[in-house]
Amino acid sequence: MKLKMLLLASVASVGFTGPVVSQDLEPCENCADEMTLVSWGGAYQASQVKAYSEPYAEMTGVTFVWDESSNEAVAKLRAMNEAGNVTWDLVDVVASDAIRLCDEGLARPMDVDAELADAPDGTPASDDFGDLLVSECFIPQIVYSTTAAYRADVEEWGGKEPEDICAMFDMETFPGKRSLEKRPINNMEWALLCDGVAKEDVYDVLETDEGVAQALAKLDTIKDQVVWWSAAAEPPQLLADGEVVLASSYNGRFFSAIEEQGQPFKMLWDAQVFDLDGWIIPEGLPEDRLNRVLHFVKFATDTQRLADQAKYISYGPARLSSAPLVGKHAELGIDMAPHMPTDPENAKNTFLYNYEWWADNRDDLDAKFQAWLAQ
Structure with missing residues (x-):
């Protein structure tokens, strides 16, 4: 509950545009002049380009190469490490994957207060990010949710219209x-919730073989009607094309489709699953690449950039100090607060994703889920 209270508190101050906070960039000594960043593509990656990499490139002349492989980050970083050839400089991952990569020694631990910017009032980064620093290797960027949307014209x-x-x-x-996403996360939780399991018992049930079987049996009831997605840009497009009528994805993807593209969708916020997303730095980068990454990360995760x-x-x-600076959409001019997953109207019935549980159980559940899919 501590995480949920922090999230709801952070949105309470959203609603006006504060003064622009500038960060004077110090020269970057012995720094590479190109970076390979890994993210998720689509509207989310576009927001990172506009907020982070474009202004940084303008100030420094650095060239960015973007790779849209975040959904495969753990497997690919394992393979790169095995081959002794890590080609990525900075990787956007969800919190549970950051914990796994950190535990496996594939992500670099951060000295948060030494390597990230303070808040404008001098609050150390560790206090500004607070409970969202769920791993010593994780640099939080956003709070998001996996939720659902549906066509309003079926x-x-x-x-x-769906209500839950x-x-x-x-x-x-x-x-x-x-x-639905082609992975067990969120699908297993929703299946158990809709099979009568109380929210507070979901992970205890999922801990057992019987609980896993129960979740998969519930998913069996719709399996032949599901189009499985791997990239978060797919479900909004499937809805737009009329190939599906109801879909899960990240709330920001649906926001983009509804508000920016005018698609005839409606959000279904019920049982939205709060989660965290942020950066990890691969372990073992050469000095010039690491110097460049740390220089960029300090800039890209300061109060104004977030x-x-x-x-x-x-x-x-992810920073408490950033919330008061968020007001209207930079291009549409609409108030962003009602579209945030943490808005009280949207957060009436949330499900708090247990990233630590999934970090411990992901490989096993992935194997069982993929075996079920193949049946």
Whole structure:
């Protein structure tokens, strides 16, 4: 609950545009002139480019190469480490993957207060990020949620609209194809919730073989109607093309489709799953590449830069000091607060993702989930 209270507190101050906070960049000594950044593509990566890499490149002349492989980051970093050839400089990952990579020695621990910028009022970075520093290797950027959206114009629904996440499993009331992420995370939790398991018991149940079987049996009820996605840009496109009527994805992707593209979707915030996303630095980078990464990370995770990203996509900035600087969308001019997952109206019924549990159990559950998919 501590995480949820922090998230809700951080959004309470959102709603006005504060003064621009500038960070004077010191010269970067013995620094590479090119960086390879790994992210998720789509609207999210575009927000990073606008808020972080474009202004940094303008100030330093550094060239950025973007790789959209974050969904495969753990496997690829393991392989690179095995081969002794790490070609990535900075990798965007979810918190549970950061914990795994840190535990395996594949991500570099951070000295947060020495290597990241203080808040404008002098608050150390460790206090400004607070509980969101879930691993010594994790540099938080955003709070986001995995949630659902649906087409608001499905004739077969007879004017009814989904009210809770269990509509995903209600083929009788809401017929049509669904789209879910091709991994166990979130799907297993939603399946158990919609099979009668209380929120506080979900991970205890999922800890057992019987609980895993129960979740997969619930997913079996819709399996032949699911289009599985791997890249978060896919479900909004599937909805837009009419190939599915109900889909899961990250809230910012649906925001982009609805508000920026005018798609006929509606958000289904019920049982949205709060999570964290941020950077890890691969372990063992050569000195010039590491120097460049640390120089960039200090800039890209300061108070203003995190607030700037939230002006392009509806994810809450990970620093408490950034929240008051977020006001309106930089291009649309709409107030961003109502579109944040942490907005009180959207957060009436949330599910708090247990990233530590998944860090411990991900490999095992991945294997079982993929075996189930292949059946």
